[in-house]
Amino acid sequence: MSGRPTLTPGLVVATYGRHCMVERADGSRLICHPRGKKSTAVVGDKVLWLPAATGQGEDGTIEKLQPRRNLFYRQDEIRTKSFAANLDQVLILIAAEPEFSETQLSRALIAAEAERISPLIVLNKQDLTEPFDRAWGWLTAYRDMGYRMLPLSLKDGGGTLEAVKAELAGKTTLVLGPSGAGKSTLTNHLVPGALAATREISQALNTGKHTTTSTTWYWVDKEANTALIDSPGFQEFGLHHIDARHLSGLMPDIKPFVERCKFYNCTHLHEPGCGVMAAVKNDGSVGSISDRRYKIYSDLFAELDASKF
Numbered sequence: 001m002s003g004r005p006t007l008t009p010g011l012v013v014a015t016y017g018r019h020c021m022v023e024r025a026d027g028s029r030l031i032c033h034p035r036g037k038k039s040t041a042v043v044g045d046k047v048l049w050l051p052a053a054t055g056q057g058e059d060g061t062i063e064k065l066q067p068r069r070n071l072f073y074r075q076d077e078i079r080t081k082s083f084a085a086n087l088d089q090v091l092i093l094i095a096a097e098p099e100f101s102e103t104q105l106s107r108a109l110i111a112a113e114a115e116r117i118s119p120l121i122v123l124n125k126q127d128l129t130e131p132f133d134r135a136w137g138w139l140t141a142y143r144d145m146g147y148r149m150l151p152l153s154l155k156d157g158g159g160t161l162e163a164v165k166a167e168l169a170g171k172t173t174l175v176l177g178p179s180g181a182g183k184s185t186l187t188n189h190l191v192p193g194a195l196a197a198t199r200e201i202s203q204a205l206n207t208g209k210h211t212t213t214s215t216t217w218y219w220v221d222k223e224a225n226t227a228l229i230d231s232p233g234f235q236e237f238g239l240h241h242i243d244a245r246h247l248s249g250l251m252p253d254i255k256p257f258v259e260r261c262k263f264y265n266c267t268h269l270h271e272p273g274c275g276v277m278a279a280v281k282n283d284g285s286v287g288s289i290s291d292r293r294y295k296i297y298s299d300l301f302a303e304l305d306a307s308k309f
C-alpha cells in the first residue's frame with residue numbers, strides 16, 4: 001500500500017479556538033487542529049500538517065509550527081491572548097471621528113515596538129475636515145517621535161488610498177484600530193468580497209454558527225505577495241507580556257532621557273536625579289516629554305508591575 005503520509009507546508013489564515021484554517025501552496029484551504037495541547041497556531045504561522053485519519057471530523061492535524069519571525073500579542077477583556085505571527089508591519093487605523101484614545105494608541109505602538117514590528121499610523125476620515133485637522137495636529141507629537149503617519153479618506157478614495165496601498169505592497173500587515181475607525185471599509189476597499197469570505201470561514205470553523213473569527217488573513221493581490229490581517233478592535237489592549245522595566249525603552253519620546261537618570265535601575269516614578277521626570281513638560285514642546293505621555297507611562301508601569309503578582 002502507499003507509504004506514510006508526508007508532511008505538507010501550509011499557512012494559517014484564520015483561527016477559531018483551537019481550530020485553524022490552513023492554506024496550501026496552491027491556495028486551497030482545509031481545517032486543521034494542532035496535535036497536542038501546548039502548541040497553538042496563530043494567523044500567519046507557517047506549519048507542517050498531515051491529513052487526518054478518516055472519520056475524525058477535521059481535514060488535518062498541524063504537526064509542526066515553523067519558527068516565527070515575530071509574534072504580535074494582544075489580550076482581550078477576558079485575558080485570552082490572540083496573536084498574529086510573521087508580520088512586516090502593523091497598521092494602526094484611527095479616525096477623526098469617533099475620537100480615539102491616546103492610551104490605546106500608545107499601547108498598540110508599545111506592543112509593536114516590543115516585537116520590533118514597524119507601526120504605521122493611518123488617520124482616516126480626512127473628509128471630516130475640522131475634526132480631522134484637529135486630530136492630525138494633535139498627532140504631530142507621534143510624527144516627531146519618528147512614527148510613520150498617513151492621512152486617509154475612505155469616503156473619497158483617490159490619492160490617499162493609493163498612498164496607503166503603496167505602504168502595504170509586498171508586505172504582511174496586521175490592521176488594528178478602535179471600533180468605527182473604518183477597518184471593515186478599508187479591508188473591503190483592498191479586498192473586495194472580504195467580509196463575505198470571513199463569514200464563510202467562521203461558519204466552517206465554528207460548525208455553522210454566525211460568529212466571526214478573531215483574526216483573518218487576506219491576500220490583497222492575485223500573486224499573493226501582499227497580505228492584510230484583520231483583527232478585532234483594541235478596547236482592552238493588554239500588555240501583560242511586557243516587563244514594566246522595559247517600558248521606557250519602548251516609548252521613543254521617553255527612551256532618550258533614560259541615560260540621564262542617576263540610578264541605572266531608575267523606574268522614573270519617584271527617584272531623585274531622574275532624567276525622564278526632569279524632561280516632562282506640560283506643553284509637550286520639542287525635546288521634552290508631554291505630561292500626557294508621562295501619565296501613560298506611569299499608569300502602564302503600575303499595571304504591568306502589579307500583573308506580576
Ligand SMILES: Nc1nc2c(ncn2[C@@H]2O[C@H](COP(=O)(O)OP(=O)(O)OP(=O)(O)O)[C@@H](O)[C@H]2O)c(=O)[nH]1
Nearest residue numbers: 125126153154155178179180181182183184185233
Ligand atoms: N466620513 C467618513 N466616514 C467613513 C470613512 N471611512 C469609513 N467611514 C464610515 O465609518 C463607519 C465605520 O466604518 P467601519 O469600516 O465599519 O469601521 P470598523 O473599524 O470596521 O468598525 P468595527 O466593525 O466596529 O470594528 C461606517 O459608517 C463607514 O461608512 C471616511 O473616510 N469618511
Ligand SMILES: [Zn+2]
Nearest residue numbers: 261266268274
Ligand atoms: Zn529615571
